[in-house]
Amino acid sequence: MTKIEISDLIERIVVCDDQQAFKLVYQHYFIRLFRLSYSIVKLKELAEEIANDALVMLWTKRSRLPAIHNLDLYLYTSVKNDAIAKLSKEQAKYTTDISTAIGEDLKITADPEKLMISAEMMKQLADAIASLPPRCRLIFKLIKEDGLKYKEVATLLDLSVKTVEAQMAIAVRKILAATQLQTTTQKLPQL
Helix, strand or coil, X not given: CCHHHHHHHHHHHHHHCCHHHHHHXXXXXXXXHHHHHHHHHCCHHHHHHHHHHHHHHHHHCHHHHHHCXXXXXXXXXXXHHHHHHHHHHXXXXXXXXXXXXXXXXXXXXXXXXXXXXXXXXXXHXXXXXXXXXXXXXXXXXXXXXXXXXXXXXXXXXXXXXHHHHHHHHHXXXXXXXXXXXXXXXXXXXXX
């Protein structure tokens, strides 16, 4: 749908309370908003709820729609903010231990020594990532786990690309330092 078609549908929603026009707007935006939300919260049901809430709010506050000059930006920002708020609120509830998530992959290894070393390394990596400051950890996960580009993360989080690059450098440096320190400490002989 073009911006003009969306504008016409918005006008029909505001002026006529046209539910059919709202349905078309909903269908146009839902999957886009769902993808954005899912990239942040990583839970299908929660991502659907966030996208749906943003669109329902659009209907309930339809009288204010003429004041919104960029509907795309308005909806994406709304979903991003809601997703981040719910993620931080529910983080403990939905956090998955990385060693549990990859446990099945590790069971394929036949050598118990290699299995133990791999599990220890993954635990060190998970601990290092968990110890990152919240924004740094979010940026790291969006780029490394979700495969988003630096520019996409910068746009999503209202940051400059340079800030995202700096946060990634900090994350990588801290993760390397934490995993190397633990590895070095484990290799030192006991006195």
